[in-house]
Amino acid sequence: xxxxxxxxxxxxxxxxxxxxxxxxxxxxxxxxxxxxxxxxxxxxxxxxxxxxxxxxxxxxxxxxxxxxxxxxxxxxxxxxxxxxxxxxxxxxxxxxxxxxxxxxxxxxxxxxxxxxxxxxxxxxxxxxxxxxxxxxxxxxxxxxxxxxxxxxxxxxxxxxxxxxxxxxxxxxxxxxxxxxxxxxx
Amino acid sequence: xxxxxxxxxxxxxxxxxxxxxxxxxxxxxxxxxxxxxxxxxxxxxxxxxxxxxxxxxxxxxxxxxxxxxxxxxxxxxxxxxxxxxxxxxxxxxxxxxxxxxxxxxxxxxxxxxxxxxxxxxxxxxxxxxxxxxxxxxxxxxxxxxxxxxxxxxxxxxxxxxxxxxxxxxxxxxxxxxxxxxxxxxxxxxxxxxxxxxxxxxxxx
Numbered sequence: 001x002x003x004x005x006x007x008x009x010x011x012x013x014x015x016x017x018x019x020x021x022x023x024x025x026x027x028x029x030x031x032x033x034x035x036x037x038x039x040x041x042x043x044x045x046x047x048x049x050x051x052x053x054x055x056x057x058x059x060x061x062x063x064x065x066x067x068x069x070x071x072x073x074x075x076x077x078x079x080x081x082x083x084x085x086x087x088x089x090x091x092x093x094x095x096x097x098x099x100x101x102x103x104x105x106x107x108x109x110x111x112x113x114x115x116x117x118x119x120x121x122x123x124x125x126x127x128x129x130x131x132x133x134x135x136x137x138x139x140x141x142x143x144x145x146x147x148x149x150x151x152x153x154x155x156x157x158x159x160x161x162x163x164x165x166x167x168x169x170x171x172x173x174x175x176x177x178x179x180x181x182x183x184x185x
Numbered sequence: 186x187x188x189x190x191x192x193x194x195x196x197x198x199x200x201x202x203x204x205x206x207x208x209x210x211x212x213x214x215x216x217x218x219x220x221x222x223x224x225x226x227x228x229x230x231x232x233x234x235x236x237x238x239x240x241x242x243x244x245x246x247x248x249x250x251x252x253x254x255x256x257x258x259x260x261x262x263x264x265x266x267x268x269x270x271x272x273x274x275x276x277x278x279x280x281x282x283x284x285x286x287x288x289x290x291x292x293x294x295x296x297x298x299x300x301x302x303x304x305x306x307x308x309x310x311x312x313x314x315x316x317x318x319x320x321x322x323x324x325x326x327x328x329x330x331x332x333x334x335x336x337x338x339x340x341x342x343x344x345x346x347x348x349x350x351x352x353x354x355x356x357x358x359x360x361x362x363x364x365x366x367x368x369x370x371x372x373x374x375x376x377x378x379x380x381x382x383x384x385x386x387x388x389x
Contacts (some may be wrong), residue, residue: 023299038303041324053339054321060340061366089259 007107027077029129029138029156033101036082036088036152044085044149048173052077072167076157079167083175085149098142098150102127105140113161121146126161135161151175217258228252232361234312234349235334236289239357240310243300247291247357254287257363278368284344287365292356299354302330307348309334320347328354329339342366 038045084094105127106112106183114126123144131137135158143151153176159167167173167182228236240247255263264280272280293299302325310320313334322333330352338346342365349360 043325045323047320047321047323049321051319053337054335057339057342057345 012112027156028131029136029154031101031138031140031154033080033152034097034099034152035082037093039085039087041089043087043090046081046083046175048079048081048175049183050079050173051080055079072118072159072163073136074121075169076155078154079173079176080150080154081173081175083149091146093162095144095146098144098152101140101152104141110140120177123175128143128161137163139164144181153179191277198387215246227254228256228289228359229361230290231318231346231348232359234316235309235350235361236357236359237361238308238312239305239350239352240291242304244279245293245297245300249291250287250356251290253289255285257285260285278350281368282364282366283362284365289359290380291359298305299328302328302352305330305352306332313348323354 027075055073055078056077059070059183062073063070073088084090087092102112109129110129114124116122116124121144123146125142127140127142129137129139135169138157139152139153139155139159140162140173141153141161143149145151153164155167163180167175168178168180169177248319260283267277267280306323306325309325309332313320317337318334319337320332322331324331326349330350332350334348338347344363345362345366346361349358349362351358351360
């Protein structure tokens with residue numbers, strides 16, 4: 001009888017754990033960029049999504065030789081990069097969409113750390129969200145280049161803006177590398 | 186009546202057992218080779234699903250140019266053969282990493298209008314997501330389209346599977362590869378340039 005109760009309890013706890021996992025909200029640093037208007041034929045569209053599964057695998061791989069790099073990779077849960085080329089068909093819709101994302105981030109308590117507006121119209125916004133006031137929960141970079149493209153980056157996990165270029169270099173994600181370099185300037 | 190079943194079992198002499206095993210292996214060998222040869226010209230189910238989704242969404246009849254599948258047995262034979270040949274360390278690491286590869290190349294019939302790349306990507310996403318794959322990379326540039334898919338669940342770097350599709354406006358290539366990344370990564374991390382880059386990444 002005792003065994004039956006303990007087994008039932010164990011199963012109930014396990015089931016609760018599984019259902020909690022299923023119902024769990026996305027991490028607080030994760031941002032849904034919504035549906036991005038695709039460019040017409042010939043336009044540029046890049047989407048890269050490296051999730052925790054792949055990142056932890058990468059961490060496992062480099063663990064022996066580079067334990068510090070593995071630690072950094074374990075701190076990141078998701079890297080998402082979107083680059084969408086602007087054409088006459090999607091320019092207005094996309095730039096408005098990015099401005100709306102910025103507005104929503106500010107409303108949700110994200111802190112705008114970098115705000116660059118250049119003469120050629122390039123508009124860069126970097127937002128961070130902290131967890132418990134110390135560690136970073138997420139980082140969002142939004143870039144509007146009115147003539148060329150919009151770039152949206154979301155990194156979930158503990159990563160500082162100055163590490164973005166290095167992360168882009170480490171994961172061989174060119175747009176991330178480029179943005180990271182721009183943030184240094 | 187009550188005798189135990191084990192007592193009635195007559196074990197063949199060990200010599201005969203070995204003989205039977207060798208005989209069975211010899212009989213099975215042509216079957217294994219035949220299966221390997223036949224499978225050389227067929228894509229696996231995941232690559233096939235990816236290809237079929239692209240073909241269906243395009244609404245065009247594509248012409249198959251190549252469909253090759255190099256399984257574990259064939260690649261093991263290649264590895265064994267090349268183990269006696271002097272190879273560059275990088276090439277050897279790459280060879281040791283690849284456990285299986287398949288490729289299908291298809292061409293649009295002449296005069297056919299290239300299908301919408303966004304529609305192709307959406308169809309491929311739907312087919313692969315339903316099979317438990319995630320798209321890691323999606324690129325559309327000019328007339329090119331590239332999609333890279335990885336399984337949602339990956340537990341070991343020793344057994345990585347990846348599906349890839351490339352469309353350049355006329356030709357479509359579907360690739361599926363199985364690899365053990367450890368030898369390749371060990372080689373990469375032993376390179377001074379990469380090692381320095383990784384260290385600089387951590388120091389920031």
